[in-house]
Amino acid sequence: MSYLLIGNISALICDDCIEPLAKGRLRIYLPEDTYPADYANRGKFNHLTQLTPKQVALKEHRLLAETVLDERGDFHLTWEQLHLFTEPLELDLCLNQMPGRASGKNSVNQYHLSKLVPHWKRTKDKYLAAYAYVIPSEHWNAIRGSYGTWVISGTVRYFETMAGQPQLKVEAYNAQNNHLLGTTYTNGQGRYKLHFGLKDMSAGKLLPVKHGQYHAGPDVYFKIYRNNQLLWEEDIQMAQSPERRAIAPCTLLNIVIKPATATRATRQLAHWLGGWSGANRQRRNQLNDFQLLAPF
Known part of the structure; x- marks a missing residue:
């Protein structure tokens, strides 16, 4: 049998x-x-x-x-x-x-x-x-820690609705050297799972694992892309928050995409004001030149 x-x-x-x-x-x-x-x-x-x-x-x-x-x-x-x-x-x-x-x-x-x-x-x-x-x-x-590998899981959500965002590329970075740790994509519910190892953490150089000890994980921050266009970039200071520092081999990190319209508007306004003031200076200079050339 x-x-x-x-x-x-x-x-x-x-x-x-x-x-x-x-x-x-x-x-x-x-x-x-x-x-x-x-x-x-x-x-x-x-x-x-x-x-x-x-x-x-x-x-x-x-x-x-x-x-x-x-x-x-x-x-x-x-x-x-x-x-x-x-x-x-x-x-x-x-x-x-x-x-x-x-x-x-x-x-x-x-x-x-x-x-x-x-x-x-x-x-x-x-x-x-x-x-x-x-x-x-x-x-x-x-x-996982004994093997020198890490896995980060979580959900990418939008700030206003807190709905999971599908089909986005997620990149995790090591804040200690700004090197890319790993890349993955969100599923239909906005969930992601990202793996990396010691070589990724150290930018290609394999770090030795001491006997009976495990490496501390990196401090991490994220960039999010849609169709290879940068959608959301975290400030590197986010890596200093408690849940992002020296992450454990198995870590849950949820990402919230916040609107950056205020930043973009400020930059556009500064650009416009700079252009406007430059044009004004140019007109004043032209007027001064005209006055100097004009007969009495």
Whole structure:
């Protein structure tokens, strides 16, 4: 009899934004020799507890199946078993990079996710079960930080209506050196998700990650474009506000586009006044010249 386990694994960036763990590798292990008699009624979740290479090696002989998560974080795992499979399974997740921009870390880390007995349902030719898990944002924030990557999510809204603005280009800048961190676009509801890594933060130069420490994030400000025309540019001083300074690896930042008509009108008025005063001076000079040439 064949067994099919399907599901999804994603992570919370913030309370209302999820990112799938695309290209992560899910590994399923057979149970150890003994488990409590009531284990079938329980499940243990560990929020991605990192395993040491020795711990991974010790359980290698129990590996049952593995697969790679697709772009949406979905997976399908199949294996053959002669008897009704009621033992608990151990689920581990392997990551060698974060979703989005490349990180400054190339090593593969394996995390223990859970131990559970799936609720198998008999179909015509197989047993089928489903499993889904969303990693809490506080745990995902720590893991992203260890890889030297950041993700900013939020909504771009218009000042007067506070309605989400679709199909706008969002650019984030590092206020410490004014270099572009990353670019993305808003969706139909005005939501955006922007990724960047250490190389983007340091303008192409990879910063070393100290053992047991994470880099502080940059201070950020934004520029918004419509059809490649600059629509809204934040003052760089915005990067000094508390929510924009040394941002966490998972950060929620909403952007409000404010009208700049007063600024434009002031510039136009100054230009007009400058032109008017210049023309007046020119007329006065011409009049003076005429008076000097006129006969008595």
